Amino acid sequence: MSYKASKEAFVTGMTGSSIAHINLVSSVALASIFLYYALQTRKLISNKSLVFASIVLALPLLLCMTLFAMHPIALFLLFAVPAMLICLTMEKKESRAMLPSSATVPTFAASGTMERKLKITQLPALTTYRAHMLLMTMFAILAVDFPVFPREMVKCETFGVSLMDIGVGSFVFSSGVVSAIPIIKNPSHLTAPMIPKVITVIRKCLPIISLGVIRVLLVKGTEYPEHETEYGTHWNFFITLALLPVMQVLLHPLLARVSVTGLGVVVALAQQYILLSPNGLDLRSYVLDVPRDRTNFISANKEGIVSLTGYFAIHLLGLATGTLILPPSPSYFRRAQKTLNRRLSSQKQAGNGKKVLKRRDNSDSESDSESGNSDNEAEAMRLAAPRQNDKTAAELCAYAVVWWVLTGIFGYINSNGAVNVVERKSWGVSRRLVNLPYIFWICAYNVSFILGYLLLDMLFYPVQERKQKKTKASPPASPTLTTFQPLSPSASVNPRPSSPLSSLHPVSPTPRPVSPLLPPRSPSFRPSSPTWPDHSHHSVGPRSGSSSISYNVEDIPPPLLEAINKNGLLLFLVANLLTGVVNLSIQTMYASDTFSMIILCGYGWTICALAWWGRRRKIVQL
Template identity: 30%
Template structure:
């Protein structure tokens, strides 16, 4: 009986072809629209300041509950849900004036040594980055368990070979958003000078080691518990933690090439293009898709070779982070309105989204390269799709912040600016972002626990939604509790 059920679960996630780009965009639009509604409520009503139990409940319903129903109950009518989010946000924005900024307690006069604390932070907290990374973590945590229930549509699950789906985008977005914030350390170095390669490799291994250990633990537990797994996803032994773990040292190596190609975006595209040439002009593509699993490399070929695509995605995320994370530089005198828009962070995000999207359609168009998207290969079209999707989603989040919180970065002191940014950030999303990998690990553990103890495929819609709601509430509860205790666990 157990073998029959394991086979049923394997069939549940095998041979899938995904859905259209419009479908993925329509469903995922609920995330920025939820951020819009939260931001309008906060800017007009200050509902989440102070952060009471009632405020936490509303925060959870908006930023976790909406994402859950968007991918389950409203999956067949995403635009109805989008309207249900957009209309109240528009009504509240039009009908209510913005609330005044919460004053900060006056501080005693500072000493000269405290000047750094009062001067503007060159790398301030950016609520729109936190919001997007947090919402991406929420939908990732929901999807990894929801995919095991029938209430989660098959078209959202990862495709077998060619096609696009919500979960295919989720994997790439997880890597992209990690790349966005990883560039912070290099932005802190004076005049952009890189430390020696040996130092970069040692530092990268400190980040890589915990992830590789998690990958080994997951491998042992999956094999030891005879857990149902889809081999064509990453291979027999490889898993996503290995992909994440090998990224830091390889990024450290590629930083040396930055002296030759002083653009993360160009560097990422060159890497993805060369990988695509190897797939198309050699037997590599056929080997990954059809070879027999006879040795260690062939058994894990999907994870090993798709790593090059994920490395390119990570570098592209660093490209976006390199101009989105620093403080907005003051505009030049007598600059035209077009120049001001083009040089603003929002303007650069929009231009970046447009360029990645144009390159993506060139790669898949009949009049372009005519390539197909493959998450299994992590090929050039998949790389460009991930870059395009994340760039325009982050641009939407930035536009929301720019319109609804225009005075975030005009505070007199760092402390006041930090308080303003914290007030403009959802605590639930901040908490998911703050301890992202720990939350992701917890979600994986709970997913395994649910699948080992419950026949998820045989559950009704009501039972499925109850378990999923309890699960994401538990994950969110741990995340918020860690934030309330001011605990940051970095892996």
């Protein structure tokens, strides 16, 4: 047997591990953040040390999937116990720096209509979650080729759960989370003209599509070992990742009117139906049971094509999570959605209504104007408030419980209700099919870990407020407006723009802010893309009329993780190139554990060093 065939067999036919084991392995990431924050808040370490950050934040992720993969509790305690002792025996050392508010700044246009541009304040927990997810993915794509990486964690052939199975789903979920940024900043983009948005989002996704095409050419040209039953002959994960934003734009008219979570669940149910329907397509049998004679493009790439709808459901449910955690309040997008629907209904009624007296017309117009101004003022005041992390955590907890209950129900059906192989194939978790149990598992896992990172942030970096007596003569607490204040028509406010592509696609300031309550402006649409946004400007602000005791903005999230998040696309590309170089240079499947760890540690250090070098710059501008 050739080495290529042996290598393909080395990662083929796996049945995976258990959900509990995967959760324990992943919890090491939370323990590492726990220890880092404990040391940082006691000023025992400097956040400017790359060596220390790599040891505390990156090395545990490598160890949990290699040497300690079968003993994750021991590794968890190795980091959690010292962190607990530090918290119990040493006091925090706070830096008393007043941080800017997370408010948006309402302004008046020359016409007197209130407009505003929302600057979304970064949630540090999201940066930590995305960076850790990316690090674990980059470590796993090389570690899987070494025997030190347990076969239980390799992607399952058809049914089952593993650490690498959770990785691809988490990537899609994460891209959905950040794709919420444009529609939070301006929900009216959901009703903007469709064709310009589709063209724009395709243009933004061309780099990802190019990576997918280049990967196919390199794999075929170098006879690199590949696993065709994962996505197909020509399809790969880059292609899937690039198509999801386009599919999301096509559903914008629905997203403007219905629950995003509800729509995601409907798409997930549709995926399960087309997989299992005996009177319908029954794509499960087509993917799994039909002989693998890949005679045309569709049959050659049936795994990637069939799984696309399931990944889209995960993307939508990630989008729903983004609408909860990105705004200052988890209820912001729901309220903005209702306001947008009210405006659309009014426009429809005005277009279909009969002619009435001019006096009646003027009266209705004044009433609508007053109602619109009232809505605008209410929105501005809600967005001027600081982050309500407690409410965000409560909603995330509720969603996590729901997703885990649904995952448990399918697990019970698969373990106890499935009386034969056919039923087991119907209800078992399958990344290859991206079926309903897999979708719910991905949502449960990711929402839970985002919640975990958020709770750690709230524990170590709370914003404490002291009430102050309000006087009419007292000046504002900060130059940022934290309450609704009318400005003169000539007032000019130009807040720093924020975009889901801000790390790779800088956005030039628009001449006027955009309101979700005003008619859409498609030329300014900035679509989402499966890239990593720049979250380098974090703030936790006090309420109006109060002062705050908080931490320096550079303390959270850890600079190394922020750097990884900032240039994630480049780092992921470098990781794939390094993986190819290593596999073409040595026969990894025969390497000893010691040699494997030397290679993997050097690989991990290279990634961290590159991220650290580019932490103050956007290395790639697309």
